Amino acid sequence: MxxxxxxxxxxxxxxDEEQSASMVERLPRIVRRLVATCGxxxxxxxxxxxxxxxxxxxxxIVNLGRRIIFPGYFEDGPLDRVNLEYHLGQETVxxxxxxxxxxxxxxxxxxxxxxxxxxxxxxxxxEAAYWFIEQLPALRELLAEDVRAALEGDPATSSPDEVIFxxxxxxxxxxxxxxxxxxxxxxPMLPRMMTEHAHSRTGIDIHPAAEIGxxxxxxxxxxxxxxxxxxxxxxxxxxxxxxxGALSLPRDQVERLKxxxxxxxxxxxxxxxxxxxxxxxxxxxxxxxxxxxNVWLTRSVPPDxxxxxxxxxxxxxxxK
Amino acid sequence: MxxxxxxxxxxxxxxDEEQSASMVERLPRIVRRLVATCGxxxxxxxxxxxxxxxxxxxxxIVNLGRRIIFPGYFEDGPLDRVNLEYHLGQETVxxxxxxxxxxxxxxxxxxxxxxxxxxxxxxxxxEAAYWFIEQLPALRELLAEDVRAALEGDPATSSPDEVIFxxxxxxxxxxxxxxxxxxxxxxPMLPRMMTEHAHSRTGIDIHPAAEIGxxxxxxxxxxxxxxxxxxxxxxxxxxxxxxxGALSLPRDQVERLKxxxxxxxxxxxxxxxxxxxxxxxxxxxxxxxxxxxNVWLTRSVPPDxxxxxxxxxxxxxxxK
Amino acid sequence: MxxxxxxxxxxxxxxDEEQSASMVERLPRIVRRLVATCGxxxxxxxxxxxxxxxxxxxxxIVNLGRRIIFPGYFEDGPLDRVNLEYHLGQETVxxxxxxxxxxxxxxxxxxxxxxxxxxxxxxxxxEAAYWFIEQLPALRELLAEDVRAALEGDPATSSPDEVIFxxxxxxxxxxxxxxxxxxxxxxPMLPRMMTEHAHSRTGIDIHPAAEIGxxxxxxxxxxxxxxxxxxxxxxxxxxxxxxxGALSLPRDQVERLKxxxxxxxxxxxxxxxxxxxxxxxxxxxxxxxxxxxNVWLTRSVPPDxxxxxxxxxxxxxxxK
Numbered sequence: 014m015x016x017x018x019x020x021x022x023x024x025x026x027x028x029d030e031e032q033s034a035s036m037v038e039r040l041p042r043i044v045r046r047l048v049a050t051c052g053x054x055x056x057x058x059x060x061x062x063x064x065x066x067x068x069x070x071x072x073x074i075v076n077l078g079r080r081i082i083f084p085g086y087f088e089d090g091p092l093d094r095v096n097l098e099y100h101l102g103q104e105t106v107x108x109x110x111x112x113x114x115x116x117x118x119x120x121x122x123x124x125x126x127x128x129x130x131x132x133x134x135x136x137x138x139x140e141a142a143y144w145f146i147e148q149l150p151a152l153r154e155l156l157a158e159d160v161r162a163a164l165e166g167d168p169a170t171s172s173p174d175e176v177i178f179x180x181x182x183x184x185x186x187x188x189x190x191x192x193x194x195x196x197x198x199x200x201p202m203l204p205r206m207m208t209e210h211a212h213s214r215t216g217i218d219i220h221p222a223a224e225i226g227x228x229x230x231x232x233x234x235x236x237x238x239x240x241x242x243x244x245x246x247x248x249x250x251x252x253x254x255x256x257x258g259a260l261s262l263p264r265d266q267v268e269r270l271k272x273x274x275x276x277x278x279x280x281x282x283x284x285x286x287x288x289x290x291x292x293x294x295x296x297x298x299x300x301x302x303x304x305x306x307n308v309w310l311t312r313s314v315p316p317d318x319x320x321x322x323x324x325x326x327x328x329x330x331x332x333k
Numbered sequence: 334m335x336x337x338x339x340x341x342x343x344x345x346x347x348x349d350e351e352q353s354a355s356m357v358e359r360l361p362r363i364v365r366r367l368v369a370t371c372g373x374x375x376x377x378x379x380x381x382x383x384x385x386x387x388x389x390x391x392x393x394i395v396n397l398g399r400r401i402i403f404p405g406y407f408e409d410g411p412l413d414r415v416n417l418e419y420h421l422g423q424e425t426v427x428x429x430x431x432x433x434x435x436x437x438x439x440x441x442x443x444x445x446x447x448x449x450x451x452x453x454x455x456x457x458x459x460e461a462a463y464w465f466i467e468q469l470p471a472l473r474e475l476l477a478e479d480v481r482a483a484l485e486g487d488p489a490t491s492s493p494d495e496v497i498f499x500x501x502x503x504x505x506x507x508x509x510x511x512x513x514x515x516x517x518x519x520x521p522m523l524p525r526m527m528t529e530h531a532h533s534r535t536g537i538d539i540h541p542a543a544e545i546g547x548x549x550x551x552x553x554x555x556x557x558x559x560x561x562x563x564x565x566x567x568x569x570x571x572x573x574x575x576x577x578g579a580l581s582l583p584r585d586q587v588e589r590l591k592x593x594x595x596x597x598x599x600x601x602x603x604x605x606x607x608x609x610x611x612x613x614x615x616x617x618x619x620x621x622x623x624x625x626x627n628v629w630l631t632r633s634v635p636p637d638x639x640x641x642x643x644x645x646x647x648x649x650x651x652x653k
Numbered sequence: 654m655x656x657x658x659x660x661x662x663x664x665x666x667x668x669d670e671e672q673s674a675s676m677v678e679r680l681p682r683i684v685r686r687l688v689a690t691c692g693x694x695x696x697x698x699x700x701x702x703x704x705x706x707x708x709x710x711x712x713x714i715v716n717l718g719r720r721i722i723f724p725g726y727f728e729d730g731p732l733d734r735v736n737l738e739y740h741l742g743q744e745t746v747x748x749x750x751x752x753x754x755x756x757x758x759x760x761x762x763x764x765x766x767x768x769x770x771x772x773x774x775x776x777x778x779x780e781a782a783y784w785f786i787e788q789l790p791a792l793r794e795l796l797a798e799d800v801r802a803a804l805e806g807d808p809a810t811s812s813p814d815e816v817i818f819x820x821x822x823x824x825x826x827x828x829x830x831x832x833x834x835x836x837x838x839x840x841p842m843l844p845r846m847m848t849e850h851a852h853s854r855t856g857i858d859i860h861p862a863a864e865i866g867x868x869x870x871x872x873x874x875x876x877x878x879x880x881x882x883x884x885x886x887x888x889x890x891x892x893x894x895x896x897x898g899a900l901s902l903p904r905d906q907v908e909r910l911k912x913x914x915x916x917x918x919x920x921x922x923x924x925x926x927x928x929x930x931x932x933x934x935x936x937x938x939x940x941x942x943x944x945x946x947n948v949w950l951t952r953s954v955p956p957d958x959x960x961x962x963x964x965x966x967x968x969x970x971x972x973k
Contacts, residue, residue: 085379
């Protein structure tokens with residue numbers, strides 16, 4: 014079961030000088046072995062003159078999108094009424110250029126992967142980047158509602174600035190909404206790269222294909238998982254460690270399930286407390302219902318219902 | 334329930350050239366729409382000549398504080414007895430300057446938000462930064478005790494260097510102790526920005542207003558949530574996924590609860606194992622008690638008591 | 654229980670100018686207090702001309718290792734057949750140099766800590782760096798199998814590029830496999846620094862000493878904890894929030910347990926669903942068994958067995 018590694022080196026502080034030959038001279042042999050496995054199934058590589066999307070560019074796209082949606086919060090210098098249009102113009106053009114380039118890379122790669130000719134990948138990038146930017150005013154309004162939902166849902170804050178600056182839940186929903194818009198424009202790869210960047214920063218894992226309504230609030234957020242076919246209504250509140258996931262599936266059915274709805278549907282104004290797990294594509298939680306902490310749910314719940322764990326049995330062992 | 338997005342673009346590799354007009358020319362129209370929503374309730378922005386605190390400066394404050402508290406671990410070059418005072422002097426002045434600037438920004442913003450005149454925001458920044466730095470020697474001793482608690486509590490380590498370099502729990506408690514000191518100086522915004530930075534890096538979410546005693550040790554840490562009115566004694570040990578949270582609250586009571594104690598009180602030398610959830614402002618866990626893994630607790634526990642889940646009922650389904 | 658902080662400053666927007674003396678002049682006194690605690694037990698510091706490993710170098714080692722294993726995914730420019738050998742040669746030499754330097758720092762520090770003379774620390778660094786690099790071709794094949802396991806195990810993806818670019822589970826297993834190889838070369842400090850870097854980015858906490866077989870797949874991953882004496886077979890699949898941990902231990906036994914197997918053994922082709930906790934060094938999960946979500950397991954399970962929670966009792970409280 015153990016992976017055997019060649020030539021374990023003795024761990025002594027007094028090292029035998031004999032062993033310490035000129036290691037650098039031996040490196041080229043290893044490099045040739047590395048080159049030799051490229052292009053075989055023993056290696057995943059992308060050795061091609063067609064460049065892939067760049068992770069760092071995707072991070073910059075996320076940051077630019079956030080700066081355009083919440084102007085004045087994340088810039089280096091101050092914004093005022095005079096420089097605002099100029100500033101937003103610059104940021105928007107920059108976002109357009111970055112996005113167009115990265116989308117065309119992603120599309121070209123996808124075409125190659127499917128052995129399709131990529132005759133207009135560059136135009137496709139321009140077009141999709143434009144339509145994405147066209148949605149930024151609407152996305153900004155959607156996200157302003159998410160900020161208000163946080164202010165209403167969390168007794169520990171009263172300042173929208175704190176929410177925008179600091180709340181991981183707002184970062185995650187911002188990136189999700191941007192990625193979801195790109196996904197609707199049939200952009201490959203980038204949406205998932207964006208949400209996984211947010212996942213890394215927040216511990217909140219939202220698949221870009223999930224459908225999430227208005228006024229969504231996640232408190233704390235670490236460990237939240239929302240699957241790609243989940244559908245979430247308006248005004249929903251979710252706490253840390255909540256999973257909206259798939260029922261376990263036998264390995265041979267993984268392929269077949271790719272096109273099905275595997276994750277639950279959550280009605281408007283539902284609250285789901287920390288650590289609750291809701292599983293299955295047929296599971297529907299009715300509007301205004303409340304799912305208690307740690308509840309494990311694989312069946313539908315009617316509207317206006319509170320579901321809580323039966324008081325868990327605890328054992329108290331006192332001092333001798 | 335689905336958010337409808339305008340004009341979804343066809344996903345074909347062979348693109349119709351007709352559609353691909355000069356998109357850049359159409360961008361200014363979108364920029365004007367973005368400018369138009371600024372200053373309305375459809376947008377959260379900070380368009381003002383008074384600059385907000387900067388996230389990057391807050392990160393640098395955290396890093397400087399950590400370098401001053403654990404000298405020699407996070408610097409680029411080596412420290413020796415000769416350059417130590419010079420080096421600490423430089424770092425301390427740099428921290429003072431950064432902090433004074435960021436505090437005055439936060440205070441000015443808070444004054445404006447409350448329509449108060451901000452006559453001495455700059456001096457306020459200087460003063461609070463000074464009193465913060467005045468506490469660094471005491472904070473260093475407190476954190477040295479936290480390092481020792483990690484060494485005592487974790488059978489997998491024997492080296493304080495490993496704890497200081499690598500343990501997410503130590504990073505989180507370090508940032509919490511710095512942020513908590515700033516909060517006691519009534520500095521707005523920055524404390525939460527600091528702890529959320531640590532949350533992002535560690536998955537550990539400690540509200541800066543929580544009161545945490547000496548010799549605190551968190552192992553693994555991912556998913557830990559400690560609410561703002563939690564009170565934790567000395568020598569407490571906590572594992573991954575532990576929540577010290579609030580009982581669920583009806584929406585209309587969120588506002589009223591803002592000033593109450595909503596999170597539990599944990600006595601000296603308590604151990605709380607992974608995944609345990611302790612809720613409610615009246616819940617008190619007595620000194621030296623042990624809360625078992627996954628326990629869900631909403632009532633007080635006397636001192637010297639072990640609380641474990643009743644053996645959970647499992648079903649074993651063997652091979653056919 | 655509360656930590657008392659000196660001289661809390663009044664929080665008023667109108668500040669009393671009297672109080673605001675020249676703070677900078679008072680800083681040197683604090684610096685002298687900081688210097689005075691260095692070298693005492695009230696402070697952990699590393700004031701020594703022997704430099705410690707650098708966190709940033711460790712991050713760069715991780716990134717270089719990943720670029721060499723998956724060429725073409727994380728570079729700035731495109732790779733083609735012409736520049737491939739040249740490029741891999743450069744990266745490999747760079748990795749060798751960085752590693753040799755950081756290993757010799759770690760070894761020298763460990764020798765000093767144990768009061769041993771460090772006569773050949775530099776050669777030790779060269780040697781261990783070489784043997785590490787010698788394993789990269791084998792590690793690449795191992796990780797290609799992990800990518801294929803992700804493609805087989807996750808119905809939401811079909812592209813290896815998405816897995817390599819975006820899956821936190823792949824990042825975590827990549828860093829673990831690199832760190833584990835270093836650990837087998839008896840390199841101190843660096844392996845844990847590497848896995849804690851991955852922990853920070855993914856929420857997945859794998860101790861570098863754990864033994865993990867081929868074709869390992871973690872989906873979502875946030876909150877996964879795998880202890881240092883865990884042994885995991887081939888083809889194992891693990892979901893978010895799974896703990897392979899130690900049974901709780903009385904404080905006085907922490908020291909004694911350092912050398913024992915404290916974490917479970919997982920057989921080939923086992924699947925462990927989200928939130929399951931498996932504890933104890935004697936706990937063995939037999940091959941091909943399936944552990945259901947949220948199961949809490951402290952006993953061994955025979956092969957080919959499905960273990961699920963008894964249907965948890967829920968209470969439904971309908972509308973009035």
